[in-house]
Amino acid sequence: xxxxxxxxxxxxxxxxxxxxxxxxxxxxxxxxxxxxxxxxxxxxxxxxxxxxxxxxxxxxxxxxxxxxxxxxxxxxxxxxxxxxxxxxxxxxxxxxxxxxxxxxxxxxxxxxxxxxxxxxxxxxxxxxxxxxxxxxxxxxxxxxxxxxxxxxxxxxxxxxxxxxxxxxxxxxxxxxxxxxxxxxxxxxxxxxxxxxxxxxxxxxxxxxxxxxxxxxxxxxxxxxxxxxxxxxxxxxxxxxxxxxxxxxxxxxxxxxxxxxxxxxxxxxxxxxxxxxxxxxxxxxxxxxxxxxxxxxxxxxxxxxxxxxxxxxxxxxxxxxxxxxxxxxxxxxxxxxxxxxxxxxxxxxxxxxxxxx
Numbered sequence: 001x002x003x004x005x006x007x008x009x010x011x012x013x014x015x016x017x018x019x020x021x022x023x024x025x026x027x028x029x030x031x032x033x034x035x036x037x038x039x040x041x042x043x044x045x046x047x048x049x050x051x052x053x054x055x056x057x058x059x060x061x062x063x064x065x066x067x068x069x070x071x072x073x074x075x076x077x078x079x080x081x082x083x084x085x086x087x088x089x090x091x092x093x094x095x096x097x098x099x100x101x102x103x104x105x106x107x108x109x110x111x112x113x114x115x116x117x118x119x120x121x122x123x124x125x126x127x128x129x130x131x132x133x134x135x136x137x138x139x140x141x142x143x144x145x146x147x148x149x150x151x152x153x154x155x156x157x158x159x160x161x162x163x164x165x166x167x168x169x170x171x172x173x174x175x176x177x178x179x180x181x182x183x184x185x186x187x188x189x190x191x192x193x194x195x196x197x198x199x200x201x202x203x204x205x206x207x208x209x210x211x212x213x214x215x216x217x218x219x220x221x222x223x224x225x226x227x228x229x230x231x232x233x234x235x236x237x238x239x240x241x242x243x244x245x246x247x248x249x250x251x252x253x254x255x256x257x258x259x260x261x262x263x264x265x266x267x268x269x270x271x272x273x274x275x276x277x278x279x280x281x282x283x284x285x286x287x288x289x290x291x292x293x294x295x296x297x298x299x300x301x302x303x304x305x306x307x308x309x310x311x312x313x314x315x316x317x318x319x320x321x322x323x324x325x326x327x328x329x330x331x332x333x334x335x336x337x338x339x340x341x342x343x344x345x346x347x348x349x350x351x352x353x354x355x356x
Contacts, residue, residue, distance in 0.1 A: 003030070003031050003034040003035070004031075004307065004311060005085075006034070006081050006082070006085055007022070007027065007030055007031065007034075007308075007311055008311050008314065008315060008320065009081075009085050009088065010022070010030070010064060010067075010068075010081065011311060011312060011315030012315050012316075013067050013068065014063075014067060014315075015315050015316045020135075021312050021315045021316075022060070022312070023138075023141065024138060024139040024140075024141055024305060024308060024309075025043070025048070025053075025056055025141055026056065026060050027308035027311070027312070028042055028043055028304065028308070029042055029043070029053070029056060029057050029060055030060065031304065031308075033057065033060075033061075033074055033077045034077060034078060036077075039053045039054055039057055040053075045142050048141075048142060048145070057074060058074075061073055061074060061077070064080075064081065065080070068080065068081065068084040069084070070083065070084060122345055122348050122349060122352070123313040123314065123316060123317055123348070124313055124341050124342075124344040124345040124348055125341075125345065129168070130168035130169040130171075130172050130234075131169040131172070131173075132169075132172055134173070134176065137169060137173050138309050138312060138337075139301060139305050139308075139309065139337075140166065140169075140170050140173070140298075143159075143170060143296065143298060144170070144173065144174060144177060146296060147159075147174055147266065147296060148174075148177070148181045148182065150294050150296070151182060151230070151264055151266070152182065152183045152184075154259040155292070155293070155294050156256050156264050156265035156266065156267075156289075156292050156293045156294070157265070157266045157267070157293055157294050157296055158236070158265075158266075158267040158268070158269055158272075158273055158289070158290075158293040158294070158295055158296070159171060159266070159267065159268045159269070159296050159298055160269055160270070160271065160272060160295055160296065160297050160298065161270070161297060161298030161299070162270065162300075162336070163270060164336050164337070164338035164339060165298050165299075165300060165336060165337065165338075166298060166337045166338070167234070167268040167269075167298055168192075168234050168235075168268060169337075170268075170298065171190070171232050171234055171266060171268045172190065172232075174188075174232065174266060175188035175189075175190050175230070175232050176188075178230050182230065184228065185228065186228045186229055186230040186264060187210065187227070187228065187229050187230065188229075188230045188232065189206065189209045189210055189229055189230065189231050189232065190209075190232045190234070191205060191206065191209070191231070191232065191233050191234065192234045192235060193233060193234065193235045193236060193237075193238035193239065194234070194235050194238065196238070197241075197243050198242075198243030198244065199216075199243065199244055199245065199247075199248050200216075202244075202248065203215070203216040203220065206231075207220070207223075210224075210227060210229060212224070212227070217251075221255070224255065224262040224263070225262065227262050228262065229262060229263050229264070230263075230264050230266065231252075231256075231263050231264070231265050231266070232265075232266045232267075232268075233265065233266075233267050233268070234268045235268065236267040236268060236269050236273075236276075236289075237269055237270060237271075237276050239277070240276065240277060246277075246288070249277065249287070249288040249289050250288050252265065252288070252289065253288040253289060253291065253292055256292055257292060265289070265292070265293060267289065267293060272290070272295060273287045273289050273290035273293060273295075274287050274290045277289070277290070299335075300334060300335025300336055301335045301336075301337060301340070302335065303330055306329070306330045306333065306335065306340055307326060307330065309337075309340065310326055310329065310340075310344060313344070317348075319348060319351045319352075321344075321347060325347060329343050329344060329347065
């Protein structure tokens with residue numbers, strides 16, 4: 001038995017009892033402690049403080065111990081988990097109870113994530129577009145922490161990454177976390193520019209979602225004086241298209257400047273704003289939004305994160321991908337979450353069809 005096999009076992013125990021599985025940081029700590037590594041070697045990420053990592057590690061040991069009924073510590077991490085897994089495997093081999101679906105799926109509680117995954121039969125959803133459910137969102141804890149550090153310092157942020165890297169999902173989750181993680185309370189407002197085609201639609205949708213009378217220019221400025229808004233704009237590159245002018249970017253900058261500004265911005269873009277908005281041929285010219293937004297680059301997932309994601313999603317199912325399949329999925333996806341999701345979705349359905 002290897003660490004990934006035991007990780008899947010623990011995730012299965014947690015999913016059954018608490019309807020939850022280990023998050024990305026806990027997965028990294030699990031795999032690292034299994035190999036006997038020190039915390040600093042397991043999580044070499046400046047986004048997490050050493051104190052936070054130690055605290056999560058201690059709580060992870062306690063959580064596992066509570067669910068398997070044996071004391072688990074960092075020093076004695078393997079043996080208790082192995083013992084419970086061997087007992088579980090023996091029990092399963094003796095009972096050989098077939099896994100069956102509910103006799104009346106209509107009576108399932110659709111509000112529970114576990115039931116949603118069972119009902120869909122394929123845990124690798126959504127495989128296109130942004131993730132809007134917290135229980136389906138995976139990884140990016142370090143990036144979220146860093147974004148709120150920047151926002152709480154008084155600056156705005158732009159998330160930069162390739163298409164399909166997970167910017168939209170990350171942007172959405174930051175809006176969901178804003179209420180508890182911003183030092184100064186702000187109302188999160190999410191705008192997807194793929195759905196807006198000109199400045200008039202932009203201002204109209206902005207006012208509607210904030211809950212103020214439809215307005216623009218000076219009247220909008222007056223209406224926003226008593227507001228504190230965290231404005232998340234997805235696909236901000238659309239501001240270069242027909243129907244938009246530099247004026248809207250100058251205006252957004254004016255509303256977002258200063259620590260007590262009515263707006264703080266968090267944008268999602270495929271390239272740096274100075275490259276995206278080529279406002280002038282003059283060398284050294286700075287695009288309005290680039291001047292107030294700190295750049296945060298969103299990188300592809302590494303191999304460990306991709307492996308943990310696959311294990312996480314399969315934890316509530318009776319399916320396990322082979323090592324060869326996992327390696328192939330990791331290689332073909334190139335670390336892109338959307339592509340990995342799509343590949344895993346197809347692989348999972350091949351298993352389902354083979355069972356029919």
